[in-house]
Amino acid sequence: MEGFPLLGFLPPQPAFRDVSRRWDYRVFPGPWPVRFSGMTLVRHFGGGLFDWLPGMILSMIRPAGIDLPLRNARVHEACGPGAVSFAAVAAAQSAAVLWLREAWRNEIVNPVGLSAFFDPSKLLLAQTRDQSETLAVAEEALRDGALPLVVLDITRPLDLREGRRLQLAAKAGQATGLCLIPDGMGSNAAETRWQCTPVFAADDSTLMRWEIIKNKSGTLGAWHVRWNAEARRLDVVSPAGERPGSAHTAK
Amino acid sequence: MWFPRLASDRVLRTRPSDAPFALTLKQANAERLYCLNIAAERQGLHRGMPFADARAFCPDLQSCPADPAGDERFLHVLRRWATRYCPWVGLEGRDGLVLDITGAAHLFGGEAMMLADMRQRLSRAGFGPRIGLGDTRGAAWALARFGEGQAEAGRPLATLAPLPVAALRLDEATVTALQRLGLRKIGELDAAARAPLARRFGPAPLLRLDQALGRQPEQIAPLAEPPHYGVRMSLPEPIGLFDDVMAATARLLDRLCAKLKARETGARVLCLTLRRVDQGAQTVELRLASPLRDAARILPLFERGVGAADAGYGIDQVRLEATQVEPLPVRQLSHVSPGRADTLGDLISRIGTRIGLENIQRFLPADSHIPERGFIIAAAAYSEPGGAWVSPRPRPVLLFPPEPIAGTDARPPQRFRWRRMSLATARATGPERIAPEWWLPDDNWRSGVRDYWHVETRQGRRLWLFYTPQNPGWFVQGEFA
Numbered sequence: 001m002e003g004f005p006l007l008g009f010l011p012p013q014p015a016f017r018d019v020s021r022r023w024d025y026r027v028f029p030g031p032w033p034v035r036f037s038g039m040t041l042v043r044h045f046g047g048g049l050f051d052w053l054p055g056m057i058l059s060m061i062r063p064a065g066i067d068l069p070l071r072n073a074r075v076h077e078a079c080g081p082g083a084v085s086f087a088a089v090a091a092a093q094s095a096a097v098l099w100l101r102e103a104w105r106n107e108i109v110n111p112v113g114l115s116a117f118f119d120p121s122k123l124l125l126a127q128t129r130d131q132s133e134t135l136a137v138a139e140e141a142l143r144d145g146a147l148p149l150v151v152l153d154i155t156r157p158l159d160l161r162e163g164r165r166l167q168l169a170a171k172a173g174q175a176t177g178l179c180l181i182p183d184g185m186g187s188n189a190a191e192t193r194w195q196c197t198p199v200f201a202a203d204d205s206t207l208m209r210w211e212i213i214k215n216k217s218g219t220l221g222a223w224h225v226r227w228n229a230e231a232r233r234l235d236v237v238s239p240a241g242e243r244p245g246s247a248h249t250a251k
Numbered sequence: 252m253w254f255p256r257l258a259s260d261r262v263l264r265t266r267p268s269d270a271p272f273a274l275t276l277k278q279a280n281a282e283r284l285y286c287l288n289i290a291a292e293r294q295g296l297h298r299g300m301p302f303a304d305a306r307a308f309c310p311d312l313q314s315c316p317a318d319p320a321g322d323e324r325f326l327h328v329l330r331r332w333a334t335r336y337c338p339w340v341g342l343e344g345r346d347g348l349v350l351d352i353t354g355a356a357h358l359f360g361g362e363a364m365m366l367a368d369m370r371q372r373l374s375r376a377g378f379g380p381r382i383g384l385g386d387t388r389g390a391a392w393a394l395a396r397f398g399e400g401q402a403e404a405g406r407p408l409a410t411l412a413p414l415p416v417a418a419l420r421l422d423e424a425t426v427t428a429l430q431r432l433g434l435r436k437i438g439e440l441d442a443a444a445r446a447p448l449a450r451r452f453g454p455a456p457l458l459r460l461d462q463a464l465g466r467q468p469e470q471i472a473p474l475a476e477p478p479h480y481g482v483r484m485s486l487p488e489p490i491g492l493f494d495d496v497m498a499a500t501a502r503l504l505d506r507l508c509a510k511l512k513a514r515e516t517g518a519r520v521l522c523l524t525l526r527r528v529d530q531g532a533q534t535v536e537l538r539l540a541s542p543l544r545d546a547a548r549i550l551p552l553f554e555r556g557v558g559a560a561d562a563g564y565g566i567d568q569v570r571l572e573a574t575q576v577e578p579l580p581v582r583q584l585s586h587v588s589p590g591r592a593d594t595l596g597d598l599i600s601r602i603g604t605r606i607g608l609e610n611i612q613r614f615l616p617a618d619s620h621i622p623e624r625g626f627i628i629a630a631a632a633y634s635e636p637g638g639a640w641v642s643p644r645p646r647p648v649l650l651f652p653p654e655p656i657a658g659t660d661a662r663p664p665q666r667f668r669w670r671r672m673s674l675a676t677a678r679a680t681g682p683e684r685i686a687p688e689w690w691l692p693d694d695n696w697r698s699g700v701r702d703y704w705h706v707e708t709r710q711g712r713r714l715w716l717f718y719t720p721q722n723p724g725w726f727v728q729g730e731f732a
């Protein structure tokens with residue numbers, strides 16, 4: 001993550017769009033915004049004031065955005081019934097994905113359904129015997145870094161040693177890991193943990209609520225998002241009832 | 252060297268029997284005899300006979316389906332064996348070998364002794380070979396098939412003259428026409444006037460005649476030896492340390508990769524055999540995700556297997572063989588780096604050593620409306636990504652075997668319990684009817700057509716339900732994003 005470009009900091013192809021506010025500002029996918037006491041700063045590694053400045057200006061004019069994409073070279077966790085969708089969105093922003101699954105499980109991701117998120121040809125599936133094999137393969141793949149994203153299904157809680165080994169491997173290989181965990185099985189070593197639940201909306205079939213319930217280097221928050229399959233883009237929307245024109249805001 | 256009953260002899264080698272025996276091959280929708288042993292021929296059976304007729308003639312006939320591809324492979328094995336007599340061995344048709352023994356016969360004590368040796372060894376192995384020896388390839392062919400023996404050196408006509416014209420490797424029609432002219436023996440054909448024969452039959456019969464009599468040259472093309480990708484190393488003292496074994500492997504790998512490079516091939520499966528002083532052997536197999544001949548990239552992949560091998564009292568012989576190779580042409584270096592494909596292939600190989608190469612898979616699109624058959628899972632190392640993914644209607648991201656829920660009629664239930672959750676239907680989209688593929692029997696689709704519904708619940712979960720009208724029942728099969 002070298003120096004932040006002073007000009008043209010808006011990416012040509014926005015990965016996110018915040019449609020919750022009227023001024024429709026894009027969340028840029030470059031250096032990740034981290035919020036400190038209500039003000040958004042741009043996280044930066046090594047640099048001076050000039051590198052901070054655009055982010056500070058930007059933080060004043062834009063509303064606080066969702067902490068996505070996932071921080072690179074870290075291992076994250078997603079839980080809840082929408083965890084697979086969360087992984088699919090994360091995979092949509094990555095060049096290639098390795099998906100680790102234990103062979104005995106009868107649930108399998110459906111590539112036809114995933115094709116709404118990304119091209120399934122960039123997905124590799126590894127079937128393992130048990131969780132220790134999953135972890136070994138995940139560590140190997142993360143350390144190698146040939147695949148920028150490794151998604152693994154977790155079936156028993158990770159202890160601190162296993163979680164930390166995954167973190168170190170991700171750091172060595174500059175790859176991102178994402179553990180899909182059952183509720184309440186989080187590991188202390190995870191960088192962030194996301195609770196993902198689908199939400200019913202009268203006018204929308206893809207609305208989800210993503211809540212970040214653990215964040216090692218930032219604050220917590222919750223967002224209502226939906227996936228725009230045509231544009232392959234994540235839209236952040238206001239929670240139902242707080243949107244412009246709804247009964248709650250009209251009074 | 253002609254093996255008149257190669258196919259049946261090959262099968263009878265594994266299950267010796269004196270009873271009439273025949274191999275059958277399905278030709279033009281009928282089982283016909285393909286090859287039979289002497290006992291069956293004595294019963295009056297012949298090749299090409301319908302199998303049902305043969306059974307009527309000979310009720311105790313034993314039979315077995317023929318395997319022409321296996322016979323061909325076996326002929327190659329015989330060819331390799333025949334190089335013990337001379338280096339110049341080629342194939343002759345589907346059931347013969349041709350050997351150029353010029354300058355090799357004296358090693359066996361002369362031509363007669365050599366022929367006797369061949370006959371003895373082959374008959375001990377269960378074959379009835381017919382061997383002809385002549386100055387020319389044509390003479391040897393004729394003698395092998397018509398009157399086994401040895402042509403007199405320098406005067407082939409003397410031996411060949413009494414043989415029928417069919418011994419000249421001519422086609423059926425020519426042989427029949429020659430016989431109608433009264434030219435039944437090779438001697439008669441040789442004595443006839445050449446010009447009218449050439450005018451009537453073209454050059455073929457006279458060319459074959461000249462070749463058999465040595466007036467025209469004819470080559471024997473030996474088959475090239477298949478390349479052998481194996482190297483080994485014997486050690487003066489047994490070794491047992493991991494680093495030592497890896498060092499030995501590195502040296503072998505360098506030699507093997509040089510061999511692979513010379514032939515522009517890459518190894519796909521490597522087999523490292525560590526032979527121990529107590530005559531035991533440990534085998535480390537390495538399967539690669541892509542053909543490779545770069546020693547520096549292959550060596551680290553062996554670390555895991557060698558680490559798990561048991562050295563016992565020490566290893567004194569190391570052998571490395573590429574058991575499966577694929578063509579890998581030399582590529583022009585360019586400014587475009589090979590990039591991810593190479594590193595990804597290495598990663599797949601490395602993971603493959605741990606969980607098995609076939610367990611790293613990729614999805615390929617398949618042309619089916621059945622949800623489980625809408626995609627194929629193929630081993631990533633042996634397939635290329637490709638094909639377009641089309642889904643005209645939304646499909647779930649997660650699929651599981653159908654889980655029954657309670658429901659009464661053809662409309663989705665207003666409330667239902669699934670996985671110990673109480674859910675209420677808020678919106679249902681459907682039905683989408685999918686019929687089973689009758690041409691592929693599938694037990695899961697025994698219940699008939701399915702009406703699929705995209706059900707959004709008030710609790711948030713978006714499920715893929717289906718109703719089976721022919722066999723009423725409701726099931727959950729997937730979950731949407």
